[in-house]
Amino acid sequence: MARRTRGRKVNGILLLDKSSGMTSNFALQKVKRIFFAQKAGHTGALDPLATGMLPICLGEATKFSQYLLDSDKRYQVTAKLGIRTNTSDADGDVVMTRPVDVTEAHIQAALPTFMGDIEQIPSIYSALKYQGKPLYWYAREGIEIPRESRPITVYSIEKLYFKGDELRLDIHCSKGTYIRTIVDDLGELLGCGAHVAALHRSHVADYPAEQVISLEDLNSQFEQAQQQDIVPEQLLDQLLLPMDSAVSRLAQVEVDEVMGDYLLHGQAVMVPSAPIGQPLRMYMGPSHCFIGIGEVNDDGLVTPKRLVVFES
Numbered sequence: 001m002a003r004r005t006r007g008r009k010v011n012g013i014l015l016l017d018k019s020s021g022m023t024s025n026f027a028l029q030k031v032k033r034i035f036f037a038q039k040a041g042h043t044g045a046l047d048p049l050a051t052g053m054l055p056i057c058l059g060e061a062t063k064f065s066q067y068l069l070d071s072d073k074r075y076q077v078t079a080k081l082g083i084r085t086n087t088s089d090a091d092g093d094v095v096m097t098r099p100v101d102v103t104e105a106h107i108q109a110a111l112p113t114f115m116g117d118i119e120q121i122p123s124i125y126s127a128l129k130y131q132g133k134p135l136y137w138y139a140r141e142g143i144e145i146p147r148e149s150r151p152i153t154v155y156s157i158e159k160l161y162f163k164g165d166e167l168r169l170d171i172h173c174s175k176g177t178y179i180r181t182i183v184d185d186l187g188e189l190l191g192c193g194a195h196v197a198a199l200h201r202s203h204v205a206d207y208p209a210e211q212v213i214s215l216e217d218l219n220s221q222f223e224q225a226q227q228q229d230i231v232p233e234q235l236l237d238q239l240l241l242p243m244d245s246a247v248s249r250l251a252q253v254e255v256d257e258v259m260g261d262y263l264l265h266g267q268a269v270m271v272p273s274a275p276i277g278q279p280l281r282m283y284m285g286p287s288h289c290f291i292g293i294g295e296v297n298d299d300g301l302v303t304p305k306r307l308v309v310f311e312s
Contacts, residue, residue: 006038007032007036007037007038007039008035008036008037008038008233009038009059009311010035010036010037010038010058010059010233010237010240011058011059011060011061011240011243011308012058012059012061012237012240012241012242012243013055013056013057013058013061013240013241013242013243013245013246014031014035014055014056014058014213014239014240014241015053015054015055015056015207015211015212015213015241016031016053016054016055016056016212016213016214016215016218017051017052017053017054017212017213017214018046018050018051018052018053018054019051019214019215020048020049020050020051020198021048021049022048023045023048024042024045024046024054025042025045027042027054027056027215028040028041028042028056030215030218031056031058031215031218032056032058034215034218034219034222034232034236035058035233035236035237036232036233037058037059038059039058039059039062040056040057040058040059040062041056041057041062041065042054042055042056042057042065043055043056043057043065043068043069043204043246044068044069044073044175044204046199046201047089047091047180047199048091049089049090049091049196049198049199050199050200050201051198051199051200051201052075052199052200052201052202052212053201053202053203053204053207053209053212054201055068055204055207055246057243057246058240059243060243060308060309061243061246063243063292063306063308064243064244064246064247064293064306065246067205067246067247067249067250068204068205068246069175070175071175071204071205071249072155072172072173072174072175072203072205073172073173073174073175073177073201073203073204074170074171074172074173074201074202074203075170075171075173075179075199075200075201075202076160076168076169076170076171076199076200076202077168077169077171077179077182077183077196077198077199077200078166078167078168078196078197078198078199079166079167079168079169079183079186079187079194079195079196079197080165080166080194080195080196080197081100081102081165081166081167081187081190081192081193081194082097082098082099082100082165082192082193082194083096083097083193083194083195084096084097084098084184084187084188084193084194084195085195087123087180087195088123088180088181088183088184088195088196089180089195089196089197089199090195090196090197090198092195096193097193098191098192098193099192100164100165100192101191101192102190102191102192104162106190107159107162107167107190108159110186110189110190111157111158111159111169111186113186113189114154114157114182114185114186115154115156115157116153116154117151117152117153118151118152118153118154119149119150119151119152120149120150120151120152120176120177120178120181120182121147121148121149121150121181122147122150122178122181123178123180123181123184150176152173152174152175152176152177153173153174153177154171154172154173154174154177154182155172155173155174156170156171156172157169157170157171157172157182158170158171166197167194172203179196179199180195180196180199183195183196205246205248205249206248206249207241207245211241213239218236218239221235221236221239222235222236242290243290243308244281244290247279247281247293250278250279250280250281250293251275251278251280251281252280252281252282252283253271253274253280253281253282253283253294253302254283254284254288255269255271255282255283255284255285255302256284256285257284257285259271259284260282260284260285260289260291263282263284263291263292263294263302263304263307264284264291264292264304264307264310266304266307267304268297268299268301268302268303268304269301269302270300270301270302271301271302274296274302275296276296276300277295277296278295279293279294279295279305280293280294280295280296280302281293282294282302282304290308291307291308292304292305292306292307292308293305293306293307
């Protein structure tokens with residue numbers, strides 16, 4: 001007998017405002033339970049210390065989460081100067097303290113070092129995998145392993161505040177950027193050391209910051225529905241963004257319902273003027289129904305790569 005899947009089929013993206021002190025997976029599981037969703041996934045973990053935007057994909061939206069993983073991010077980080085820790089943040093152990101003899105001019109001279117296309121060596125306390133295990137596992141075991149630098153892009157880095165041993169920055173960067181590493185490297189460049197005291201992610205891709213919602217507010221919505229004898233999903237599902245919002249930066253093609261049916265059954269179709277060499281959002285029929293991601297093959301046909309499964 002086939003195992004019955006627990007939960008309901010709900011599709012969309014929630015912009016969660018993660019609070020400090022919880023892991024991203026803990027937040028994900030909470031959201032999944034509140035929505036009673038069959039399937040859920042987040043789009044790039046935030047450290048427990050960090051707060052801010054954590055997009056949670058529900059149902060069929062999980063198929064497109066990679067596009068949010070690959071998207072640009074924006075952070076506001078508070079650096080504590082004069083203290084270096086083994087994790088480069090406030091959760092780590094202090095490994096060095098030095099006097100802070102830093103001026104505004106020193107900071108303005110140092111920040112351009114971290115601008116543009118640069119190479120970054122990830123923190124040993126990151127979740128990157130080495131031989132199947134995250135780097136932080138080796139760090140906790142006291143095992144030294146090789147870490148190769150990775151190309152990242154920092155589009156902008158701006159000083160928001162500086163006084164004494166506290167420095168606040170706004171950083172707009174590409175995927176794979178470790179803000180802890182930037183702060184640690186900046187501290188060494190300034191000669192005093194530094195670590196992340198607070199970190200907030202304000203933006204992921206083009207998502208509006210004002211649409212984030214906390215777990216507390218989600219719980220309140222759920223309790224409100226119960227008190228009013230309303231099915232919770234009637235309130236909660238209104239908070240979800242459409243799944244194609246994860247791929248809003250991709251070019252799109254429109255097909256009629258006949259061609260859309262071919263695509264949904266895995267067959268390639270001819271779409272005049274479809275852009276070549278890039279993923280495409282595919283929409284079907286007069287209702288502009290999002291059916292998935294495709295690309296143009298060597299024969300000039302749009303072929304499906306990742307499809308939305310609709311309930312029959």
